[in-house]
Amino acid sequence: MADDEKNPAREVITDYAQAHFRYFRTADGTVYxxxxxxxxxxxxxxxxxxxSHRQELMVGLFxxxxxxxxxxxLKEALDLIEALALxxxxxxxxxxxxxGFDGATWLDLGRTDGQSVRIHPTGWDIAIPDPREVCWRRTQLxxxxxxxxxxxxxxxxxxxxRLTNFATAETECLALTWLIGCLGPSVPVPAPFLTGPQGAxxxxxxRMLLRIIEGMSSDLRRPPKDEDNLTAAVAAGWVTALDNLSHMTPxxxxxxxxxxxxxENVKRALFTDGDVFRARYRRPLLLTGIDVGVIRPDLAERLLPLRLERPRVRRTEAELWAEYAEVLPVVLGSLLDLTVKVRAAEAETPTDLRMADFAHLCAQLDAATGLGALTAYRASLDDLNDDVIEGDLLAQTVLKHADSIExxxxxxxxxxExxxxxxxxxxxDDLxxxxxxxxxxxxxLSDRLKRLQPTLAARGVLIDTGRTSEGRYLEITRQATSPPHEQQGAF
Structure with a gap:
């Protein structure tokens, strides 16, 4: 008899699997x-x-x-393999x-042959990463x-x-900075909000910005109806793009x-009584819309408004996307060249902005190219502060009262009080x-003012809380000088 006929099926499968696959676990205990x-x-x-791995194992055995x-x-074999992999x-x-190793980062091209882009301090090249250095997780997205x-x-x-309709050169350099940030696994980037008149x-x-990172099969989505669906979609991809936002719920x-x-998202693991499933993620977002109404202050610090204008000459969808698909390899190559150049540039990190990593990236882009990305970023945040204040009557009232303070x-x-x-x-007086x-x-009131603290501070009004022997208090201070970004002015 052949050896395979003497051994139980689960042992044949286990021996084959361990000879052709490497099994390991992640920090949350999932075996890959x-x-x-x-x-x-x-x-x-x-x-x-x-x-699925079950399918590739069955195909390999056959x-x-x-x-x-x-x-x-198959189940018995995979149970044993999972226990060993733990x-x-x-x-x-x-x-x-x-x-990656030695300060490099990798970009998955999504190819079946595993070829990826390695971005290192002196350039970039195309290679298949060592499995011990990088393990790609792929989904339908x-x-x-x-x-x-x-x-x-x-x-x-x-x-x-040339293919996009950004309104100003400052908007263009902010879009480029965001794309460079998307190629960094450890750089949190604000969410671009593409806005402009109808038909812009x-x-x-x-879609063009998204497909540079996610490929031609990716597309914009409608906002999910609940947080669970949003986080599930976000965790399964890298860049998530939500289209035509008209309202932003809290x-x-x-x-x-x-x-x-x-x-970090924690849920009960399926088919268990007490085990949990943990998922940590930080992802780039992209939003489009004409107007989302009132913007909350904490989200305003994480947005990057990019304004577009209506094109003077209209083109058909087929013509536009045919040209985009043709130039996409060149666009991606130029973006990688610019990324290497920007990462090599030395620049100080602004210490007064919430998204300090992105602000530092803007400063590096300025040092490498001479563009005004950091000034444009400050101006965009200033505009967002105006939007927050215009949509919040309490903020307007606090600023009005602050004018009476020396x-x-x-x-x-x-x-x-x-x-x-x-x-x-x-x-x-009219009550x-x-x-x-x-x-x-x-x-x-105290909770609302805490949320408005960054917005009011950008207008020279500081909110502080404390406690004395008489109880808790709120303190409003009017700064003696204007905030630094107001002194520098706009571009």
């Missing part, structure tokens, strides 16, 4: 399988209809003449972008990118800007803040009714 010499890893428990095995034998070293898996062109001399950047090509420009605003700067002076009261003071100031959403208690 990686074909020898190939960088793509698949969770062994995946039951997906395409590309093609190598080991036979066709029933589900029970004793192996921990290794991370990455979607689209990953850190992972599109294929073309092989980037070498020696483009910046022609791809010119082609991209916001959705088209959004829950969606908070979810976007967490996605941009990083979050520069460098301060005023301290309890939150309840502040509520009465600001309510009287808003109502005025107009307080608007819907106005704070009803001192505690609510």
């Amino acid at each position: 399988a990686q074909k020898n010499g190939h960088p793509v890893a698949r969770p062994i428990r995946s039951q997906g209809t395409t590309g 093609r190598d003449g080991r036979g066709v095995f029933n589900g029970t034998a 004793t192996e070293d921990v290794q991370a898996v990455h979607i689209r972008v990953a850190p 992972t599109g294929e990118l073309p092989l980037p062109a070498k020696d483009t001399d910046g022609k791809g950047i010119d082609a991209l800007l 090509g916001k959705s088209t420009a959004g 829950d969606l605003s908070d979810a976007m803040c967490c996605i941009v700067t990083g979050i 520069p460098g002076g301060e005023q301290r009261m309890t939150s309840t 502040w509520l009465h003071c600001l309510s009287r100031l808003y109502s005025g 107009r009714p307080l608007p819907k959403g106005w704070p009803t208690t001192g505690k609510v």
Whole structure:
């Protein structure tokens, strides 16, 4: 009898699997399988209809003449392999972008042959990463990118800007900075909000920016109805693009803040009584829309408004996308060239901005190219502060009251006293009714002012809280000098 006929089916499968695949676990305990010499890893428990490890194992056994095995034998073999893999070293898996050795980063091109782009301090090249250095995790949202062109001399950047309708040169350099940030696995980037009049090509420009990173098969999506669906979609890809936003609920605003700067999601693991599933992620977001209404202050610090204008000459969709697909390899090559150049540039990190990593990237782009990305970024944040203030009557009332305080002076009261003071100031002599959403208690007022702190500070008004022997207090201080970005002026 042949050896395979003597051994139970589960042992045949286990021996074959360990000879042809590498098994390891991630920090959350998920076990992955990686074909020898190939960088793509698949969770062994995946039951997906395409590309699951169970399927590639069955196909390998059949093609190598080991036979066709029933589900029970496969399950028993995978149970044993999973138990053995839990004793192996921990290794991370990455979607689209990953850190490498010696300061390099990798970009997954989504190709079946595993070819990827390695961006290192002196340039970039195309290679298949060592599985011990990078493990790619692919999903149905992972599109294929073309092989980037070498020696483009910046022609791809010119082609991209020609195809889009950005209103100003400052907007163009902010879009480029965001794209460079998307190629860095450890750089949190603000979410571009493509806005402009109807017919300005916001959705088209959004698709073009998205497909540089995610490939031609990627597309814009409607905002999910709940946070769970949003986080599930975000965790399965790298860049998430939401189209035609017209309203921003508080829950969606908070979810976007967490996605941009990083979050951990914990849920009960399926088919268990007490085990949990952990998912950590930080992802780039891209938004399009004419107007989203009132923007909350914490989200405003994480947005990057990019204004577009209506094109003078209209083109058909087929013509436009045919040209885009043709120049995409050159665009990607030029972006990689610019990324290497920017990362090599030395620049100081601005210490007064919330998204300090992105601000530093803007400063590096300025040092490498002479563009005014950092000044443009400051001006965009200033515009967003204006939007927040224009949409918040409480912020307007606090600023009006601050005008009565001497520069460098301060005023301290309890939150309840502040509520009465600001309510009287808003109502005025004509005793107009307080608007819907106005704070009803001192505690609510205190919470609202804490959320408005960054916005008010950008206008020279500082909010502070503390406690004395008499109780808690709120303090409003009017700065003696204007904030640094107001002194520098706009571009």
